[in-house]
Amino acid sequence: MRPTITGLGPLLDQIGADTGMTISTLGVLAAVPLVAWALFSPLAHDLSRRFGQPRVLLWSLVVLLAGTVVRSLPGPVVSLWIGTAVIGIGIAIINVLMPSVVKRDFAGHVPAVTALYTALLAGFGAISSGVVVPISHVELGGDPAGWRIALLVTGGILLPFAIAVWWWAHRGRRAHSRSASQHGRTGIWTDPLAWLVAAYMGLQASMFYMLVTWLAAISMSTGRSEVVAGVDVMVYQLFSLAGSLLLPLVLRGRIERFAPALIPSLAIVGAAGLMLAPGAILVWTPLLGLSSGATLGMSLTLMAQRARDHDAASALSGMSQSVGYVIAAMGPVVFGWLHSLTGGWTASLSLLLAVLVLLTVVGVFAGRDRYVLDSR
Template identity: 35%
Template sequence: MTSTTRISRLTAVWTLIGLVLLTVNLRAAITGVTPLLGDLRESLGLSGVEVSVLTTLPVLCLGVFAALAPPLARRLGTEVAITGSLVLITAGIVLRIVPAQPALFAGTVLAGAGIAMGNVLTPAVIKNVFPRRLGALTGMAMMLMAGSGAIAAALAVPLNDAGGWRLALAVWAVPSLLAALAWIPLTRKTANATERPTPHARTSTEGSLLRVPLAWYVALFMGLASLMFYVLMSWLPEIMRAQGYAPATAGMMVSVMMIIGIPLGLLVPMAAARMRDQRPLVLAVAVTMVVGLGGLIAAPHAGWLWVTVLGLGTGSAFPLAFTLLSLRSATPSVAARMSGMAQTGGYLLAGAGPLVVGVLHTTTGGWNVPLGLMLALVVPEIVFGLLAARPSFVHSNPADPERLAASTSPAVSTPEDVPTASR
C-alpha cells in the first residue's frame, strides 16, 4: 500500500465495540475454572497431577499459541484472525462442559489458543485504528481483562451452586459467541490502513524481530512481570496461611491484589502514553515490588500492607509492559509481531514460575527462599524494563544498520504521522 486510507467513522465505532467484546473474553475462560477445581476433581475423577496440569495449561497455551497470531493475521487479515480466535474460545468453552476428562483438557487448549491470539492482536488493532488513543484504549483493554477475570472468578461458585460446574463453565460461551458475531462484519468492511512508520524509525515487514534488542527487552520485561503475577496468584494464599492467616482471609488477599489491578489497568497505560520516557514508571513498579516482597520476608505479620503494595506493583507492571508493545512499535504489523514474540516468551517464562517456586518451597520447607528468589528477579525486571522504556522504536529489518532509532518526538504519534479514523 502506498497511500493512507482513512477508516470510516462507522467502521471505527464498530471496531471499538468489537475491541470491548474481545477483551472481555480474554480472561474469564481461565479465571472461572480455578474456583471449580474441587468439583471438577470429584466429578471427573481428576488426580492431583491432572489438576496441576489443568491449572498450568492455560498459561502455557498463552505462550505456545501466541506465536501463531502474527502470521495468521498477515495471511488472513487481522479481523479474520480475531474472529477465528473468538470462535476457538467459544468452541473450547462448549467442549469443556462435556463430562469427560479428554474434553476438559482439549477444550482448555482450544480456549487457551483463542485467548493467546486475541492477546497478541489487541495491540495491533489499537495501533492501527486508534493511534491517537493508544493509552486510553490500551488502558480500557487492560481494565476489561482484569475486571472480567475477577467477575468470572467471583461468579464461579454461585453459578456452580445454582446449576453445577457445567453451567458455571458454559455461561462464558455466550459473550465469546456475541464477540465473534460482532467481528464478522469487520472481516468484510474494514479498510486496511497504510502502515507508515513513525518518524525517526524506518521499518520493513521483512526480517526477524529476534535480532532486534529492543524487542527482547520488552519481551523479557513482560515475561518477568507476568511471572511475578502468576506466582503470587498461585502461592500467595499458601504463603499467608503459613504465617497464621485463616484460609478464607488468605484467599481474600489474592482477590484484593487482583482488584487493586483493575483501576491501574486503565491509569497506567494512559500515563505511559502521555510520557516520552516511561522509565520513571518502571522504577515505581520496581520500588513497590521490592517493598512488598521484602516486607513478606521481614515482617509477614503485616500481611495486608504487603498485599496492598504488591497489588500496586503487579497491577502496574503488566499494563505497562502491554502498553510498551504499541509505544515501541513503528507500525501495526510490527506491534502484532512484537506482541507475538513477547507473549510467547513471556507466558512460557511465567508458566515456569509457579512450578519453580513450588519446588523450592517443597525442598526448603519454607517460603523465605522462594520469596528471596522473587526478590532477586526484580533486578533483571528493572534492567529490562528500563531498557524497554527508553524512547525509541522497533523496526523489523535486521539487515538495516539503523535497527533502533531514538525518537525526539513524543511517544504518542501525531495525526500527521500515522493513519487515523476520520472524525
C-alpha cells in the same frame, strides 16, 4: 479472555480433591495456557496478514468458547487438559493482535486505550475470581454445582455476546492485509530491543500468573476460608485494574523514560511483606495488584510504542509474547514445586521477589526511546 483463566486458581483445591492431582500437577495445569501462548503467538502475525485482523480475532473468540465448553465436560480428566490447551490457543492469537489493533485505530492515544484494555482484562478477571467459588457451591438438584459448572459459567457466559458484537462491529471489513513489509517477520527475532520488550513481557506475566494461581492457596494457609481466599484474588485483580488505569498518568514527562523500572517497586514491597507478615495479606495484595496491572499495561504499551507502524507492532507483539510466555509458563510450575519441596511459601515468594528485581533491571533498558527494526 481473562475470566477463562482467573477462575482456575481459587478452584485448585476442589479440582485436586476431585481428580487426585498433586499440587505440582495443578501448577502444570495452570501453566498450560502459557505454553499454548508461547507456541501459537508467532502464528498470529501471519494469520492476520493473510486473513485480516477482524476475521482472525472473530475465529479466535470462537475457539476460546469451544475450549471453555470442552474444559467443563463431565467424564475423564483429559477434557480438562484439552479444553485448557484450546483456551490457550484462542487467547494466544487475541493477545498478540490487540496491541496492533490499538496501534492501528488509536495511534494518537496508545497509552490511554491500552490502559482501558488492560483495566477491562483485570476487572472481568477479578469478577471471575471472586464469584467462581460461590458458584461452585450453588446447589443444583441437591448437589453442589461443582468446579466444572463454575468454570463454564464464569469463563463462557460473556463469549457468545463478544462474538456477536465483534462480528457486527467489523462486518464488511477487508479480509486480507498483505501489502505491509515482510521485514517485520524476520528481522524482529534479531532485534535487541525486541528481546528486551519480550523479557519485560515474560517477567511481568510470570509475576501475574504466579499470584493469580497461588494467592488463594497462600491466603488459605493463613487460616482464611476458601471463599474469602477467592475474594483476596479478586481484590488483587481489582487493584490491578486500578494500576492499569493509573498508568497513563505515570507516562508523562521525563518520568516516562523510567516508568518500566519504577513500577515493579510496589510489587517488591508487597512480595517482601507476604514473606515477612503473611497475616497482613490485605495490606500486601493491593501493592501487588497495582504493580501487576501497571506492568501489564506497560508491556503492551511498549509493544505499540517501540514500533513505527501497526505491522511492526504486530510482529513485535507476536515475538515478545511468544518468548515472554515461555518465561511466564515456568512461573506457576516452579512456584508450586518449591512449595511442595519446602512445605511453606518462603522459597516460592523468594522466586517471585527475584523475578521482580530482574523485571526492574530489564525496565531500565526497555524504557529508552527507540524503535524496533530501525537501522543502527
